[in-house]
Amino acid sequence: MELIIINILNILFWILGIYLLINCLYLAFFAIAGLFSLPKSQKHASEYKKIALLFPTYRENSVIIESVKSALKHQYNGLFEVVVISDGLLPQTNAILKEMGANVIEVFFEKSTKGKALRFAMEKLKHNGFDIAMVLDVDNVLGSDCLHYINNSFQQGNKVIQVHRTAKDVDTSFAFLDACNEEVNNQIYRKGHAVVGLSATLIGSGMAFDFSYFHKVLDGVGETVGEDKKIDFILANDKIKVAYLNDVFVYDEKVENAQVFTNQRTRWIASQIEFLKEYALEGLVKLFKGNIEFFNKTFQTFLVPRILLLALLFIMAVQSFFNPIGPGSVFWNSLFLSLCFTLLIAVPRRFYVDKRLYLAILQIPRAMIGMVIALFSIGKAKKSFMVTPHHHKPVNDNN
Template identity: 30%
Template sequence: MTVLLTALTCICASLLLFSSIVTILSLIANPKKPTSATEERDMALIITAYKSVDLVPQLLSSIYRSNYSNYHVYVVADDCQDCRDIEENPKLTVLKPATALSSKLKSIKYAVTNYVRNHDTSIVLDSDNLVHRDFLAEMNDYRECFKAVQGRRVAKNLDTFVASLDEMGEIYHNYVDKYAPYKLGSSSNLSGSGMAFSTSLLESFLFSEEVEQLMEGVIYGEDKLFANFIVEKGHQIAYHYDALVYDEKLEKKDQIKRQRIRWFKSYFINLQTAASLAGVGLLKGRVGSVFFGVVSAFPPLFLLVLGTGLLTLIAVFFNPWLSLILVGAAASFVFNFLFVLWLTNAPKPVWNALVKIPLFMFEQLKAMLVLHRHKGDFLVTQHSKSVNVEEVN
């Protein structure tokens, strides 16, 4: 029992300390930033909408205000009955699949196969997003050096404690899982929206044998699939901190479980691939691949915290010194979490929501306990927060 407990303590303490070490190292890292692009690349902006296009007009309005002109927008209105609120525009194509796709990845592929011209760059957005007026120009700069770039998603709504807690997690993961790895020479994880790719790279993924096989069923974690594909091909995924995409955060407590079920499914499906990336990278001496694989395999934070608490209680009865190690590692993790919020200038509503973290964790635990009941469910999260870009810029 003591040997097992010691091993579990080492694993748990290492995971808790890992994020702190990554944050510290990122503070002294100084990655080379691309210089300003000399010309505008031709960009395709893919907006995936499922069952509703109610928020698409606001997103389109923010795009049309961009300090950038060489683009064309594709709205994939999947299973959407009414698109009359979307005004016609020379830079816009609205696509309505004949049959429901019920998949973000299928919607992206549908848009690519219906491009009106050959685009150099493809950008993926969700229908509830808004973009900063400099977003496209910022992405254009980074595309000079990188085939894949993740922009920074920030909240467009912080009017409930649930939204603030959702944004709190996004802020932390934006830094620890995306920005810090990129600064340290590895790859950022992808967020599902606010992503820019070389169109040729996107097409090679969409029409790969692996993805073609997945198209027959429900697809979870398409962003993780694509990120793994990019890293396996030897490319680095950059993270552009100044390329801002405004994302709708959860408004109500009952939305948490549905979203987290989808995220947890994606995590567990991706776990084997992430471990494989780290293992292959270790064998081939690819430090960036190892780092990316470890970050991708990192457990959900609430599971790590609950596991640490349970293990600490057990250790008190068998080996108190191990419990002290866990308490010290947990303290380091908590300090790092708060430090990241401070470092990234987290807004006041996020700080005020810290006391509600246990409630958020409880809702995630409920989601974990019912994972097995949602096999074959697309698990879409409904968004309805109508906000104009002037209100968040």
């Protein structure tokens, strides 16, 4: 009986090892691909499309005023309009935004979601002659000539674009860690994918769409907590490629402490599990029909979130020195070190000369704990709109 139990445990450990190996290989492949260059974005064009800058806003009365003020100052040779989708803003905030020149669309939902807010606004705007809809978070600031680059990319035939979202100036070591995490995501899921000819993964902001197509896409988003991931699947099903402009920036605030990090990741993990359940089988079917993009999106839902993966591999590496069952210490230590190497090459080189990076590394254990808490709190994301709080911060335009 004891031998049977040992054999079962041995098989389970090997299954876990192979699963985590696949995780590491996937991340390493795209991190290495991301080391190669993409063509330089162009900003000159023969015509200029009309752009709607959409700011879905949930009870963020101070930040949205500063973001709109910045957006209205953006230089663009064509027409653009700043549209604030006001969910729970104070009447005086709405009045200030209108005086500034923003188009304020008020929404009232029993259960708020970003997808529903965007759908309502697009319906209101559909006869206003817009060619492009760009979605921005409440704290986002456009980089120099951002709209010119987007306009040019659409003229080249793209229907969906993700620009490079990067951190504003950060105040805490935890925020710097989050900024590093954002850039690792950019390297693996956006630039790395674009280099090998796959679609970039949408982030939820800094993304631009053909207006008519986006209006159609939003019909299928519903009340999910992960509207960007849902749109990713819709695009993959429609075989619409997401272009990535690595050298075009939108600046974004990063989370400052472990509690906000945990709440944000709770929402992200909940959406990942939601789409894993919904698309696991369909992704395999699509693969056999030749839709690699859809299968790739599905495959990503099987991946362990990186901070959890790092923690799990560390635990497995330690236990391998005492536990003879399953893969040996060479296997587990190789996986752990390979993941560390993957993360190191995915962090931009400019971060290594910043002493805040080494303080941020000390925050990794807190981030790991936050991810574990998030994993056991995903039920909250289905019951409430877990918004991430924002504060107005200056932009450190050093990219």
